[in-house]
Amino acid sequence: xxxxxxxxxxxxxxxxxxxxxxxxxxxxxxxxxxxxxxxxxxxxxxxxxxxxxxxxxxxxxxxxxxxxxxxxxxxxxxxxxxxxxxxxxxxxxxxxxxxxxxxxxxxxxxxxxxxxxxxxxxxxxxxxxxxxxxxxxxxxxxxxxxxxxxxxxxxxxxxxxxxxxxxxxxxxxxxxxxxxxxxxxxxxxxxxxxxxxxxxxxxxxxxxxxxxxxxxxxxxxxxxxxxxxxxxxxxxxxxxxxxxxxxxxxxxxxxxxxxxxxxxxxxxxxxxxxxxxxxxxxxxxxxxxxxxxxxxxxxxxxxxxxxxxxxxxxxxxxxxxxxxxxxxxxxxxxxxxxxxxxxxxxxxxxxxxxxxxxxxxxxxxxxxxxxxxxxxxxxxxxxxxxxxxxxxxxxxxxxxxxxxxxxxxxxxxxxxxxxxxxxxxxxxxxxxxxxxxxxxxxxxxxxxxxxxxxxxxxxxxxxxxxxxxxxxxxxxxxxxxxxxxxxxxxxxxxxxxxxxxxxxxxxxxxxxxxxxxxxxxxxxxxxxxxxxxxxxxxxxxxxxxxxxxxxxxxxxxxxxxxxxxxxxxxxxxxxxxxxxxxxxxxxxxxxxxxxxxxxxxxxxxxxxxxxxxxxxxxxxxxxxxxxxxxxxxxxxxxxxxxxxxxxxxxxxxxxxxxxxxxxxxxxxxxxxxxxxxxxxxxxxxxxxxxxxxxxxxxxxxxxxxxxxxxxxxxxxxxxxxxxxxxxxxxxx
Numbered sequence: 001x002x003x004x005x006x007x008x009x010x011x012x013x014x015x016x017x018x019x020x021x022x023x024x025x026x027x028x029x030x031x032x033x034x035x036x037x038x039x040x041x042x043x044x045x046x047x048x049x050x051x052x053x054x055x056x057x058x059x060x061x062x063x064x065x066x067x068x069x070x071x072x073x074x075x076x077x078x079x080x081x082x083x084x085x086x087x088x089x090x091x092x093x094x095x096x097x098x099x100x101x102x103x104x105x106x107x108x109x110x111x112x113x114x115x116x117x118x119x120x121x122x123x124x125x126x127x128x129x130x131x132x133x134x135x136x137x138x139x140x141x142x143x144x145x146x147x148x149x150x151x152x153x154x155x156x157x158x159x160x161x162x163x164x165x166x167x168x169x170x171x172x173x174x175x176x177x178x179x180x181x182x183x184x185x186x187x188x189x190x191x192x193x194x195x196x197x198x199x200x201x202x203x204x205x206x207x208x209x210x211x212x213x214x215x216x217x218x219x220x221x222x223x224x225x226x227x228x229x230x231x232x233x234x235x236x237x238x239x240x241x242x243x244x245x246x247x248x249x250x251x252x253x254x255x256x257x258x259x260x261x262x263x264x265x266x267x268x269x270x271x272x273x274x275x276x277x278x279x280x281x282x283x284x285x286x287x288x289x290x291x292x293x294x295x296x297x298x299x300x301x302x303x304x305x306x307x308x309x310x311x312x313x314x315x316x317x318x319x320x321x322x323x324x325x326x327x328x329x330x331x332x333x334x335x336x337x338x339x340x341x342x343x344x345x346x347x348x349x350x351x352x353x354x355x356x357x358x359x360x361x362x363x364x365x366x367x368x369x370x371x372x373x374x375x376x377x378x379x380x381x382x383x384x385x386x387x388x389x390x391x392x393x394x395x396x397x398x399x400x401x402x403x404x405x406x407x408x409x410x411x412x413x414x415x416x417x418x419x420x421x422x423x424x425x426x427x428x429x430x431x432x433x434x435x436x437x438x439x440x441x442x443x444x445x446x447x448x449x450x451x452x453x454x455x456x457x458x459x460x461x462x463x464x465x466x467x468x469x470x471x472x473x474x475x476x477x478x479x480x481x482x483x484x485x486x487x488x489x490x491x492x493x494x495x496x497x498x499x500x501x502x503x504x505x506x507x508x509x510x511x512x513x514x515x516x517x518x519x520x521x522x523x524x525x526x527x528x529x530x531x532x533x534x535x536x537x538x539x540x541x542x543x544x545x546x547x548x549x550x551x552x553x554x555x556x557x558x559x560x561x562x563x564x565x566x567x568x569x570x571x572x573x574x575x576x577x578x579x580x581x582x583x584x585x586x587x588x589x590x591x592x593x594x595x596x597x598x599x600x601x602x603x604x605x606x607x608x609x610x611x612x613x614x615x616x617x618x619x620x621x622x623x624x625x626x627x628x629x630x631x632x633x634x635x636x637x638x639x640x641x642x643x644x645x646x647x648x649x650x651x652x653x654x655x656x657x658x659x660x661x662x663x664x665x666x667x668x669x670x671x672x673x674x675x676x677x678x679x680x681x682x683x684x685x686x687x688x689x690x691x692x693x694x695x696x697x698x699x700x701x702x703x704x705x706x707x708x709x710x711x712x713x714x715x716x717x718x719x720x721x722x723x724x725x726x727x728x729x730x731x732x
Contacts, residue, residue, distance in 0.1 A: 027605025029053070029068045029076055030339060031630020034308050036286025037122040039277035040081040042089045042101075046279055048286055049078030052630050054091060054106070055308075057291070059280045062307055069605045069632075072106035073099060076607055077629050080125030082132055084145055092125050092134055094629075095602070098143055109148040122242070122274060123229075126168040128175075129191050135165030140177060142194050152194045156206040157184040169230040175203075176212070178227035178239060183212040212237060229255075244276040246283075250297050252276050254285050260304070262297050267304045318626040320372040322380065323617040328624055329380050329392075330631070331372045336382055336392060339631070341622075368517060368566040368612065370469045371432070375425035375450060376692040381432075383419025389432055389448065389455075401448070401455050408457035410434045410444065423470040425450060427661050427697060429499060431458075431478070433467040443467055445480070449497055456498045471519040473527055475652060475659055481516030484508070486529050486538065486554065493660060507538050507554040518568035520576065522589050523649075528576065530568045535560040535578065535587070535594070557593035561585065567614040572621050572666060579611035584625055584634075600634070607632045618666070619694060645724040648717055654729035655700060662728055664696040668719040671696075675728070676714040683708055700730060 031052030038049040046057040053068035053076040068076050075093035082090050089101040096118055099106040124135025131151070132143040139155035139162060155162050160181055167178035175188040186208045189196030193203055201208035214237065226241035233247075243255030252262050254273035259266035262283055272288035283294040283302075290308035320331040328339045339345075371383025380392040388402030388409070403409050410418050420443070423431040428451040435443035443466070445458040469481035478489040478501060485508035494500035508514045513532035520528050528537045534556040564581030571577060576587040584606055588596040600606055608627035615624050623634040649665040664673050664686075673686040673696045684703055686696040701707050710732035717724045 026635050027069055028633040028635065029070070029605070029607050029630055030341075030633065031068075031076060031607055033066060033068075034290040035288050036275055036291055037079055038081045038125070039275045039284055039286050040083065040089070041277060041279040042083055043087075046277060046284055047081055047089065048275075048284075048291055049081045049091060050286075051077045054078055054081075055291075057284075057307070059282055059284075062293070064308075067106060069607065071104070072108060073097075074108055074602045074605075075629075079120040079122045080134075082125045082127040084127045084130065084132070086130075086145075088145070090125075090127070090132055090145065092120055092132070094120055096120055096134075096136070097602075098132065098134075098148075100145070109143075109145070110150075121164060121166050123244075124165055124168055126170060126175075128170065128188065128193055131193055133168055133175075133193075135168055135177070137164045138162050140165045144194075152204055154204060157209040158206055158211055160184075166228045167230050169232075171232060173200075176230055176237065177209075178230050180227070183214060183227055183230065183237070183239065184209045185212055186210070214239060242274050244274065246276055246278050250278060250283065252278065252283055252285075252297075254287070256287070260285055260292075262294055262302045262304070265302055267292075270304065318612060318628065318631060320369055320613050321615050321624050321626045321631070322372045322374045323615045323622070323624050324374040324376070324378065325619045326617065327374075327378075328617075328631075329372065329374065330626065331382055336380070336390075336398075341633070368468070370421040370518065371419050372613075373422045373424060373430070375430075376695055379425075379450070381422055381425070381430060381448075383422045383432055385418075389419050389422070389446075391450075399453070406455040406457075408444070409446065409455070410442075421467055421470045423472055426472040426475065427663075428452075428497075429472060429475075431470045431472070433470055433480070435466065445470070445501075447499055452497070458499075458501060468515070468517050469519045469529075471521075471527075473521050473525065475661070475663075477527075479519055479527055481519050481529055483515045485514040485531070486516050486519070486527065488527070488538070509534065509536060509554050509556055517566045520568050520570045522570065522576075523574040526589075528568065528570075528589070529554075530565050530578065531556070533563050533565060535562070535565075535568075535576075537589075555593075559594050559597065560587075561597065561599065567611060569614050569616045569623075571616040571623070572618055577614055577616060577623050579614040579625060581609055581611070583609060584611065584614070584623075605632060605634075645717055645719055645722050648724055650715065650726060650728065653727075654731045656731045661697040661699050664698070664715070664717065665694070667691060667694045667696060667717065669694075670719060672718045673698075674716045674718075676716070677708075678712055678714070680714070683713070 033050045033052040033055055035051040036048050040047050046059055048055040053066055053073055056065045067073060075095045075097045077094035078091050079094050080092045091099045098109045100109055118136040118138050121135045126133040130146050132145060134141045134143055139153055141150050142152045144151045164180040165177055166180060169176040173187055173190060174185055176183060176185045186203055187200050189200045227239050228242040229240040231238055231245050240255055246252040250263055254260050254276040256272050256274055259268040260270045260273050270285060270292050273285055275286040277284040283297045285292045290306060292304050293307045294302045294304045296302055318330060318332060322329050326341060328341055330337050330339060374380050382390040384390055388400045390398045390400050392398045403411050418434050419432055420435055421433045428449055430448045430450055432446050433443060434446060447456040447458050467480050467482045471479050473479060476491050478491045480487045485506050487506050488504050489501040490504055491499050491501055509531055515532055517530045522528060526537045536554050536556040539555055562578050562580035562585050565578050567579035569577045578585040578587060583599045583601040586598045587594055608629040610628040611625055613626040625632045648667060651663055652659050655662045670688045674682050675684045675698060677683050684698060708730060710730050713728045713730060715726055715728055
């Protein structure tokens with residue numbers, strides 16, 4: 001029997017035009033502005049470079065202003081700040097962008113490195129003449145602030161090649177460079193380091209550099225030596241690990257892993273400090289936990305207080321995201337968080353932390369799991385990294401299904417994610433996958449009845465290794481994406497409401513990698529997938545016939561420009577969003593592939609090209625992108641909110657005995673759905689309060705709970721002054 005999802009009766013045919021595809025909109029960034037990398041005073045105010053932008057602080061009243069990608073910062077991870085001799089303030093980003101403060105925002109001056117792999121190091125920025133010297137992970141680059149271009153690069157210090165430059169220090173006309181392998185020095189022409197006069201050697205020549213002999217341990221007594229920070233104490237050069245030291249007029253030491261020292265007083269509560277600034281009689285300290293200030297540093301007992309407001313969505317929780325009805329959740333090594341989409345502040349969900357791993361494996365952040373979903377009724381389901389499936393409902397304590405509650409579930413092994421993928425929630429069904437070994441050989445498919453809370457152990461999941469993604473395409477078609485391709489199952493209801501899956505085959509591509517990372521579907525019901533670096537779909541005739549021999553199985557589309565792609569999502573207007581290593585792609589599918597394609601990158605407001613997960617909120621079309629540097633959100637005026645009846649879908653149609661519900665999908669808010677018999681009498685009504693998310697689910701019964709007889713029924717959907725009508729066939 002053909003799948004109903006391919007034979008839906010649409011109340012309206014959607015016609016897509018160029019206008020509906022014009023997604024040029026407004027970007028927002030939600031990232032951590034509390035992890036401070038650098039501090040500087042400029043024109044009477046304090047500027048803090050953070051991993052989520054730049055924060056300006058009034059030292060008098062501590063009023064704050066934040067700058068991010070909406071203010072001209074193409075890459076918001078700021079590694080250093082510097083003021084040049086002409087009085088301009090400059091900022092440098094992790095990926096090498098250089099910015100100048102101009103008016104109310106920041107003007108991008110291009111990139112200051114020779115190749116895309118030159119990542120800048122924290123605080124390794126120094127202004128010399130009309131140059132910014134930038135320390136990177138592969139050497140030293142000289143950025144001309146007049147021409148706004150990198151003029152030269154140093155990758156060799158004596159016999160040392162391609163080392164990470166961690167710190168820079170200027171004393172008189174001698175430049176000291178702290179690298180990962182030691183400290184080097186050279187005489188420098190302060191007027192023009194790149195084209196010096198005859199009194200100076202050319203810094204581009206490795207023979208101009210000389211190593212500095214230092215003792216076996218650094219000034220903090222640590223061994224091996226660390227060269228993240230250098231200073232002169234008297235005539236002796238001292239080196240330290242990450243941090244900052246100020247000597248005059250108040251002695252301040254702020255080093256990572258060490259107590260903050262102000263005068264003779266230590267403050268151990270301030271952890272992971274990396275920067276310090278003495279300005280207007282106040283000591284500002286910045287680090288991983290925000291900004292602190294001591295307003296009376298010369299007192300016998302200085303008072304150190306927190307300055308920054310609460311941290312925004314922390315970077316260590318940006319592995320998986322899900323969104324619905326304007327709410328956003330994210331999962332990371334410390335548990336589940338909820339993000340306020342208006343302010344970016346993290347809402348406290350401390351009660352969910354027990355199910356996170358005590359010492360999470362760092363590689364989990366890069367495994368591209370699909371284990372966080374929100375149901376139409378607002379329940380959030382989390383596949384934990386420490387074992388088990390968790391439901392978070394309202395503000396109550398989460399409910400956990402694990403080995404102690406259900407014997408067929410696996411134990412935690414080696415801190416690897418037991419619950420690897422969680423499907424979309426459809427009616428009362430949710431599927432999830434588990435595995436108990438790194439090799440992925442032992443994996444299991446599970447089913448949860450969300451109404452009863454019962455777990456059912458299904459047959460093993462798709463042939464192959466890791467089951468990356470699971471999805472219900474309809475109430476009769478189910479798919480698993482794994483290392484081996486896309487496994488499709490025919491799904492029907494079994495005894496006690498437990499689904500029965502009939503395996504119909506493994507869809508693969510000829511001569512290509514078949515590791516399938518993500519699954520979705522288009523408006524025509526075709527399953528789409530990310531297979532390796534390919535965007536592909538299962539042809540309708542292949543799915544209808546349920547795996548006929550010699551039929552085309554999986555068709556890859558031509559022209560897709562993404563590489564290293566792991567996330568695929570559909571939106572309310574039948575287009576796709578793909579998260580890749582070279583950007584965020586927006587795809588409009590056509591009858592045989594891609595009709596239109598556009599790419600968003602760092603220049604467009606995306607925080608990072610390291611995309612871990614994306615999700616589209618079906619209630620408003622907002623695209624949320626979780627990256628290693630925070631969350632970006634794309635909001636466009638052309639992204640339709642569900643306010644008209646043009647997006648309503650009704651399926652399956654015909655409604656057959658093996659189906660549980662007829663779904664009225666994509667309903668506007670405040671919709672009323674009525675089902676009429678052939679005579680026009682109303683047999684069932686769904687008021688706005690009866691809707692589940694943006695759906696109404698009719699189980700084929702009348703208002704008294706009795707099953708209606710077979711036949712043709714009429715429906716009407718009312719939203720405001722608009723009415724949409726259609727027919728439903730009930731087969732018994």
